[in-house]
Amino acid sequence: MSDAPITTRTEGEIPAVADARAEPDGHGVGNGVGVGNGVSLAKPPLPPGDEPPRAAVPDEAQQEPPVRDEPPPPPEPSPDALLIRRTLDEIAPVADRVTSYFYALLFVYFPDLRVLFPGQMDVQRDRLFKSLLTAAEHVDNPQKLGAYLAQLGRGHRKYGTRAEYYPAVGECLLAALAQHATCTWDEDTEAAWVRAYTAVSQIMIDAADEDARHTPPWWLAEVVSHDQRTSDIAIITVRPDQHYPFTPGQYTAVETPWWPRVWRHYSFACAPRSDNLLSFHVRAVPAGWVSGALVQRARPGDVIRLGPATGNLTVDHDTDNALLFLGGGTGIAPIRALVEDVAKHTPSVGWHRRVELFYGARRPDDLYDMDTQRRWEQAYPWLTLHPVVGDLPAAVGQHGPWPGFTAYLAGPLGMVRSGVAALAASGIPEQRIHHDSLEELLYYGK
Numbered sequence: 001m002s003d004a005p006i007t008t009r010t011e012g013e014i015p016a017v018a019d020a021r022a023e024p025d026g027h028g029v030g031n032g033v034g035v036g037n038g039v040s041l042a043k044p045p046l047p048p049g050d051e052p053p054r055a056a057v058p059d060e061a062q063q064e065p066p067v068r069d070e071p072p073p074p075p076e077p078s079p080d081a082l083l084i085r086r087t088l089d090e091i092a093p094v095a096d097r098v099t100s101y102f103y104a105l106l107f108v109y110f111p112d113l114r115v116l117f118p119g120q121m122d123v124q125r126d127r128l129f130k131s132l133l134t135a136a137e138h139v140d141n142p143q144k145l146g147a148y149l150a151q152l153g154r155g156h157r158k159y160g161t162r163a164e165y166y167p168a169v170g171e172c173l174l175a176a177l178a179q180h181a182t183c184t185w186d187e188d189t190e191a192a193w194v195r196a197y198t199a200v201s202q203i204m205i206d207a208a209d210e211d212a213r214h215t216p217p218w219w220l221a222e223v224v225s226h227d228q229r230t231s232d233i234a235i236i237t238v239r240p241d242q243h244y245p246f247t248p249g250q251y252t253a254v255e256t257p258w259w260p261r262v263w264r265h266y267s268f269a270c271a272p273r274s275d276n277l278l279s280f281h282v283r284a285v286p287a288g289w290v291s292g293a294l295v296q297r298a299r300p301g302d303v304i305r306l307g308p309a310t311g312n313l314t315v316d317h318d319t320d321n322a323l324l325f326l327g328g329g330t331g332i333a334p335i336r337a338l339v340e341d342v343a344k345h346t347p348s349v350g351w352h353r354r355v356e357l358f359y360g361a362r363r364p365d366d367l368y369d370m371d372t373q374r375r376w377e378q379a380y381p382w383l384t385l386h387p388v389v390g391d392l393p394a395a396v397g398q399h400g401p402w403p404g405f406t407a408y409l410a411g412p413l414g415m416v417r418s419g420v421a422a423l424a425a426s427g428i429p430e431q432r433i434h435h436d437s438l439e440e441l442l443y444y445g446k
C-alpha cells in the first residue's frame with residue numbers, strides 16, 4: 001500500500017444529513033408484524049436468513065420438482081397493530097406538536113419527573129418520544145422488540161428511571177395522542193394503546209430489575225489522558241471505577257460534569273484491555289454540548305459518567321469470511337476496536353482472516369489516526385490499509401467487487417447510508433453489511 005491517501009472527487013458539497021426521521025436499521029426493532037395481545041408478546045416468527053441448505057439429492061431429475069425456499073409471507077398485523085399504526089399515520093405530520101404537548105403534560109402533572117431530564121430538552125426529548133412510538137409501532141414483532149425494549153429498559157437506569165414513573169408517562173402519551181389523532185381516536189384505539197404500552201413498559205421494567213441485580217446503573221470514569229489530535233478532535237482515555245464489561249465495536253452513553261443529564265453516545269475505540277482503561281475519539285461539533293466539553297474542557301482528573309455498553313457492531317469469530325472495514329472520521333473508533341479484536345483472535349502463524357480497512361476523511365489533516373494504522377499495517381500481514389481523502393463509499397466501490405466479504409461501517413450518517421448502497425451494489429448481501437442503527441447515528445457524538 002502506498003503512503004499516499006486515495007483522493008476521491010467530490011462533486012460540490014457532500015450532501016448534508018437530511019432525513020431526521022431515519023428508519024431503524026436491522027439492529028433496531030424491525031418491521032412490526034404479527035399478533036399483539038397487549039400484555040404478552042407473541043411467539044417470534046422464524047428469523048430470516050441465508051437461503052437454507054437443500055438436502056443432498058442423488059438424481060434431481062428423478063425427484064419431485066424442488067420446492068423453492070421462498071421466504072414465508074409476513075403474518076397479518078394484529079387488530080391492535082392496525083389501530084396503533086392508524087394513530088401513528090394520523091399524527092405523523094404533527095409529530096413535533098404531539099411531542100411538545102406530551103412533555104408539557106408530563107411536566108405540569110408530574111413536576112417531580114422534570115429532574116430526570118436535562119435542562120436543554122433537545123435530543124433527549126426527541127429520543128424518549130421516538131422510542132415510545134417506535135416500540136408501540138412494532139408491538140407485533142416480539143423477537144426484535146423484546147431485545148430492543150430490554151436494552152432500552154436497562155439503558156434507562158442511568159437516568160434514575162423507576163418503575164412507578166411508567167404509568168405517568170403512559171398517561172401523558174395517550175392524552176397527547178388522543179388530543180392530536182382526532183379523526184381516528186376511539187375506545188378501541190385507546191384500549192389497543194393501553195395494551196401496547198402496558199406490554200412495552202413491563203418488558204422495560206423487568207429488564208431494568210434483572211439488570212439491577214448484577215450491574216450498576218452507571219459507572220464513574222476518571223479521565224487519565226486527553227490527546228488533542230486536531231483543533232477539534234481529541235482521543236480521551238478514562239479509567240472506570242469498577243470493571244466495565246463490553247464487546248469490541250459497542251458504544252456507550254457519556255455524561256460530563258458540565259452538562260448534567262445530557263448523555264451522548266460514543267463508541268469504544270479499543271478492545272477490552274487488561275488495565276481496564278477505555279478510550280473514545282471525540283470531534284467537537286457545532287452545538288455539541290458533550291463533544292465540545294470533552295474536547296475543549298475535559299482534562300486528566302475530571303470524572304465523567306458512563307452508561308452500560310450497547311450495540312451489535314461486533315465481529316463473529318465463528319466464521320472466517322474476509323472483512324471489509326469502513327471508518328469515516330471519528331467513526332474509525334469502533335473500527336479500531338474491531339481490528340484489535342481480530343488481531344486477538346489471529347494466531348501469530350498459520351491461518352489468518354483477510355482485512356481490508358478503508359479510513360476516510362474530508363481533508364488530509366483530518367486523517368488523525370494514521371500513526372496507529374500504519375503500525376498495524378506493518379505488524380499485521382493480513383491487513384491492508386486504504387486511507388481515503390474524500391468520498392469514502394465511492395472509493396470502496398471503486399476497489400470492489402467484494403463478494404464473500406462481511407462489511408462493517410462506522411461514521412457520519414450520510415456516509416453509512418451511501419456506504420451500504422455502494423457495498424450492496426458491489427456484491428455484499430444486506431445481511432453481511434453491519435453498522436449501528438441509523439436512528440442512533442442521528443444522536444452520535446453531539
Ligand SMILES: NC(=O)C1=CN([C@@H]2O[C@H](COP(=O)(O)OP(=O)(O)OC[C@H]3O[C@@H](n4cnc5c(N)ncnc54)[C@H](O)[C@@H]3O)[C@@H](O)[C@H]2O)C=CC1
Nearest residue numbers: 328329330331360361390391392410411412414415444445
Ligand atoms: N458507530 C458509529 O457509526 C460511529 C459514528 N460516528 C460518527 O461519525 C461521524 C464522524 O464525523 P467526522 O469525523 O466529522 O467525519 P467527516 O464528516 O470528516 O467524514 C468522514 C468520511 O466520511 C465521508 N462522508 C461524510 N459524509 C458523507 C456523505 N454524506 N456521503 C458519503 N461520504 C460521506 C467523508 O468524505 C469522509 O471520507 C460523526 O457524526 C460521529 O457521530 C463516530 C463514532 C462511531
